[in-house]
Amino acid sequence: MSYENILYAVEGPIARVTINRPDKMNALNDATLGELKDAFTKAGEDDAVRALLITGAGEKAFVAGADINELLAEAGSAEGAIRVSTTGQDVFRLLEQLGKPSVAMVNGFALGGGCELALACTLRTASSKARFGLPEASLGIVPGYGGSQRLSRIAGPGVAREWVLTGDMFGADEAHRVGVVNRVFAPEELEEGTQKLLKSIVTKGPVALRFCMDLVLSGWDLDQTQGEALEAEYFGKAALTEDMREGMSAFLEKRRPEFKGR
Numbered sequence: 720m721s722y723e724n725i726l727y728a729v730e731g732p733i734a735r736v737t738i739n740r741p742d743k744m745n746a747l748n749d750a751t752l753g754e755l756k757d758a759f760t761k762a763g764e765d766d767a768v769r770a771l772l773i774t775g776a777g778e779k780a781f782v783a784g785a786d787i788n789e790l791l792a793e794a795g796s797a798e799g800a801i802r803v804s805t806t807g808q809d810v811f812r813l814l815e816q817l818g819k820p821s822v823a824m825v826n827g828f829a830l831g832g833g834c835e836l837a838l839a840c841t842l843r844t845a846s847s848k849a850r851f852g853l854p855e856a857s858l859g860i861v862p863g864y865g866g867s868q869r870l871s872r873i874a875g876p877g878v879a880r881e882w883v884l885t886g887d888m889f890g891a892d893e894a895h896r897v898g899v900v901n902r903v904f905a906p907e908e909l910e911e912g913t914q915k916l917l918k919s920i921v922t923k924g925p926v927a928l929r930f931c932m933d934l935v936l937s938g939w940d941l942d943q944t945q946g947e948a949l950e951a952e953y954f955g956k957a958a959l960t961e962d963m964r965e966g967m968s969a970f971l972e973k974r975r976p977e978f979k980g981r
């Protein structure tokens with residue numbers, strides 16, 4: 720598939736996905752969502768890719784939401800609106816459950832669907848100039864791409880209610896304070912800081928990363944006992960991997976491990 724609305728580049732172990740409609744604040748139209756689905760699938764299937772970096776083109780926006788022009792046209796009926804919502808949900812769930820860590824590098828406005836895309840990533844970094852928010856209620860709608868659910872799970876229901884009900888924009892420091900953003904950088908240091916974070920992740924065992932991510936994700940829907948049962952199961956599975964032998968041998972031999980992801 721050739722892309723018109725996103726850029727896709729594999730840089731070493733990182734697949735970089737850039738939403739590329741800067742004159743429209745990188746708003747997500749249907750075509751862009753289709754391309755994101757294709758790019759996430761490609762990154763998931765490529766053994767050379769160990770993590771994803773998702774960002775927006777230009778200086779101003781990460782993604783300023785779903786494309787409001789298209790929303791008005793497509794969401795004219797309940798069926799149409801539900802289709803819009805489930806299409807976006809499916810793409811973001813694909814990313815969340817890819818089994819490879821993703822970092823949203825939020826370089827500007829992350830509003831509505833853009834905030835929801837960032838929330839579907841495993842981690843979030845932000846420029847100190849970034850602005851976050853879920854303004855859907857200001858448009859008479861509700862978050863439709865999983866944001867109402869993920870924000871509540873990431874930052875708690877108090878934060879989710881405040882963001883969703885007020886529709887306010889929140890700065891990067893506030894988003895960091897409430898746990899939505901993992902690391903904030905000066906704009907000129909965002910790329911380097913994000914790359915450093917990614918490097919600290921991609922040097923770990925890929926199978927262990929996949930298990931760890933699933934433990935946290937699945938744990939959202941499990942009680943402590945069930946969660947611990949899953950943890951023990953993964954502990955057992957990890958013990959059968961070449962990566963475990965390599966990781967422990969490397970430690971004892973005082974060298975860097977070379978994980979193969981099996």
Ligand code: COA
Pocket residue numbers: 742743744746783784785786787788828830831832854855858
């Ligand atoms: N959907 C479609 N187009 C959008 C958009 C969106 N979500 N967000 C921005 N754009 C378009 C604008 O219509 C404008 O297009 P134009 O040049 O053809 O008129 C262009 O992007 C630039 O946006 P503009 O509003 O002029 O920039 P700004 O710097 O004054 O404001 C924002 C930036 C992000 C604050 C503002 O664009 C905004 O509030 N966007 C909508 C956010 C939103 O409600 N998202 C949730 C959607 S469900």
